[in-house]
Amino acid sequence: MAWFAAPEYRLARELFLRLLALVYGCGFLAAARQFRALLGSRGMLPIPRFLARVPFRRAPSLFHWHYSDRLYAAVARTGALLSAALLAGAANLLPLGAAMAAWALLWVLYLSIVNTGQTWYAFGWESLLLEAGALAVFLGNDRTAPPLLGTWLLRWLLFRVEFGAGLIKWRGDTCWRALTCLYHHHETQPMPGPLSWFFHHLPRPLHKVEAAANHVVQLVVPFGLFLPQPIASGAALLMIATQLWLIASGNFAWLNWLTVALALGVLDTGTLRRVLPVGPDPAYGPAYGSTYGPQPGWYQGLVAGYALLVLALSWRPLRNLLSAHQQMNRSWDRLHLVNSYGAFGTVSRVRYEIVLEGTRDVHGLDGWQEYEFPGKPGPVRRLPRQFAPYHLRLDWLMWFAAISPAHARPWFHPLLARLLVNDPDTLRLLRRNPFPDTPPALVRARLYHYRFTDGPELRATGAWWHRRHVRDRQPPVGLAELGRYAPPGAAGRPR
Template structure:
């Protein structure tokens, strides 16, 4: 069965399995910390209300049977424990069926969370994590050689991820075609980090070079993932380096981290030995017939599901971050088809006066990562995912679905502790404000001279009132908000 075994990818396998498991661990911890406040029984978009109008067929989830915050936390704590076990590599020391079952358990535990997560779980990296977890399950354990078909399918996943993102850009805004997108992106991206501020003022020829290198990495290099070695390893190295640049210049949850991990499917053991000097793999046992049969059946299933994303890549109406089935297997990916040139931010403020007058003092709530206080340095939060902060960025761009934000303001007026724990700073620690409002600001990085003079990272100008002052009267729940 030499054709079946990818014996030269023994080192890549633990990188793939442990890296994907680490991303699952992050995802479950994120859900533990944020899901109850955002989507729980008394959340901003409560899951029970969602399940009342959506069938199991539309969104498969064990929560159709019963949802409670306790049940959600039980699922997520279990998923976290299994993911941590796989990160340590202990299940991989046993028979091949052990990591298969545990990775499928991660996939089956996270799928119901995503399928009821609504707009808070509408990001492409959710589907990417589910697909990656399902696929790497069939890499087996240390006792068998990595299956060649699964190694190649992981490369196909990286190809769809990178080439899809490249085509979205070429088919999207003109700024990607005229190489000007990064004149703005480091400033207007969802959650800048400290290094974004350092890169933004660099010369325009540098930013044009960034865009050009991005096009090469996403539109040309992915094809070489299927070339003979060492070309495939070099292609993987280029993708890894470009993803590291994105890690250094932004906060995109675990998207870049998992892409780096998956790219190692194209790095063979020879490349690892040359670069890192690691020893060669130990001999493997004969591949069990049952393992061969399972892997071939799964490969056939994945190939059959690949027709939809393949057609999508070739379509002029290419979909971005689309799932073609309810189980998030073999998806379409892509991001930032257009780049905004101006940054808008929503500032939420509270007031405790009986009737706030023109000179009333309004106190600002602080979010964990989105720009607010102009003097605060943008934090590094990735690969952790702050879902509320990301939705605030979309809201400032004019997102149509504002139901969650209306309930969010209500929760602030109620002084809801779970909601307040999503924030960095609560200006009313001993109670709740009587009034709440939301203002829209235009933000830009301060110039070097302004930075030296004021110490501020941002300069902001008020654009208008998004939500005028409102007060909370009586007791309300989600059905009344």
């Protein structure tokens, strides 16, 4: 079936798959580095406890057959190594079936992590990575031309990401319709980046232009993805430009990077030759001297079958898009094959941060020192750093905890208990532990109001932030109260 091949998307496929492999690598690397404190056998939300109450049918995962911290580490490291190999182009050196198996293995490994990740993995970009990863299995490698149905599935996924995000904003916070949300967003976003201070201080008329441009790109432009070339490529380029703006202005893990990857998958070679120094695609088929072989019948059958599955599973996400009660970042199946997306339907006007402190004074009268996190705001003179596409899960959840204690209920007391015993796995998630030798006697959590300083304040004080104490979120507390939350065997650790 000659119509099944779309050789003009060979380079687009390659760019999408390489960037997808990079994002996969970030996900597996974060899992390997962070899981022991968050999800391990002695973690804040232990996976064994989760597996004991949630059956396989509700959360498919390899860990239902067996779990140990050693196995989890092996899964994460295997995924990271396989991602690196695919990023380097290993899939193009394999037979078609073996390349598909490599992408499928990557998807199974990450699905096993996400489905047992609980609160720490309750982010829309986890489902987006899994949906894009499942699609990658069926895009083939350099042994065959890209399947036409695969390119349309990429467009359908990108459409739902952008249009869903646009609708949730338009239906959500009134500041989006008033074009004023960006008066606040750069300052109150979950994890600002090194340029966020500068974006926040752009002129307010430009903030309105940002908001208006966002509505156009997310509510109008996505329909261009389904039009002939070069219109579809033009729509994708506008989305890429918007995503690069977001990458520069904050840290949103791999959400924007993966959206860029999807948009690159829409660009035909003609467009890519105008924006990148690349040559033309080879024509499809041996008669044209191409390096491609014919698409095997079994491969075309699998691609067609997967396209029909996506079509069937798209009903509920599509109905959600059209609903007045639209839900964002919702998975509609346990395998995360077709999902609903959206972000920032509501924008905070004020930034609150929880600052954790400890003291060796058993009476809590003095000697309080602050714990520092790598990404979230802390000391006012520290410029926010760029971490995306790497994902700092604890830093993100601390932002939610500052908004509402309900977001932190399952893990906050276990976190404090681990600080009281200097748990090494937990301390590895922090930037600075003020008690490296002896654990504190007491810890507390204080709620602060943070705002960006203005230009004169920055020049006078060297501080990027101004903060004001609001109240104590957690009064001073010690192991006598939190010992039951400490890691097994740690509560009695000598001081």
